[in-house]
Amino acid sequence: MHDYSIRVAAPEDLDAARAVMLDTVYRDFGSGYVPRWHRDIIDPAAAYLASDRHTLLVAVDQHDSEVVATAALDSRGPAHPPNPRGVAERYPSGETAQVRRVYVRPGHRRRGIARRLVRGLVDFAVADGGYRAVYLHTDPAVEGAEAFWRSVGNVVHDEREDPGGGQGIVHFEIPVGR
Template sequence: MPDYRIKTAGPEDVDGARAVMLDTVYRDFGSGYVPRWHADIVDPVRAYLAPVRHTLSVALDGAGEVVATGALDSRGPAHPPNPRDLAERYPSGTTAQLRRVYVRPGHRRRGLARRLVAHLMDFAAADGGYEAVYLHTDPTVPGAEAFWRSLAKAVCDERAEEPGGGQGIVHFEVPMPR
């Protein structure tokens, strides 16, 4: 099994991280790049590296190539499109939102996503200003829902709780490390 290194991304990692993220939205989500949903992918420096309370983590393989990503920012879920009660429960500023936890297919099932999330959770705890860690996932992506259920508590499954199934998204809260 290859040896991987998890680290906070620097400018030298941005192109590789962007490639992992774009490949994922095209391949796994089938949506391709949608500016209103994916603007952070095009400019991860502005979204994650520049703001003090945001971060981008990457997993590098033995050759130093970015093979997985994970990000965290201080924006809670927006309403719309998310349910209003979630936006109220997880307000921006005190909520850390996990984003872009993506692993290239050839590197999956090796614990990279779990290690990236642990790295991001350490960042959230060290910040000191976050009261909750929130994320949402598309359960149609193979393995995504099961992975997040192994780490977090589902707080809203739109498929069952929203009229017409909402967007079909499952929302989670990850326990803050103490």
């Protein structure tokens, strides 16, 4: 049985957090590292620790002190393009807490870690006081992603329903009262 602690990433956690993120984009997404999409992964300190309005959480396995999951939040709303114009207009930068990099190593999935991490991000956004919405998007082709996000948020736009299918991405808002 594993116990996990959730905490704000410290500088000494960043290499392990980066490894979780890179392993996920290569293994689960099949895209590998793409600079225009994943620049924050290479420098998580600048992306998530340098601003008081951003955060990076990690889940640590208490058995061996291994970082087994990540979750991040920043104040950049979804850009258009590539996201639909209506989504970008609804979730402007500065007013939107965007959830990013909720990744759990395969051997630690289905233990409630992602849900605890997301709850921590929402609590952070609420405590900030300047965010009016918590937003995220996911690729439904990633196993389990769409079902998980539907369990914690509300679909605000499903690109699969757009003419031509858009990028096939599903956009969500997480109610801050959850």
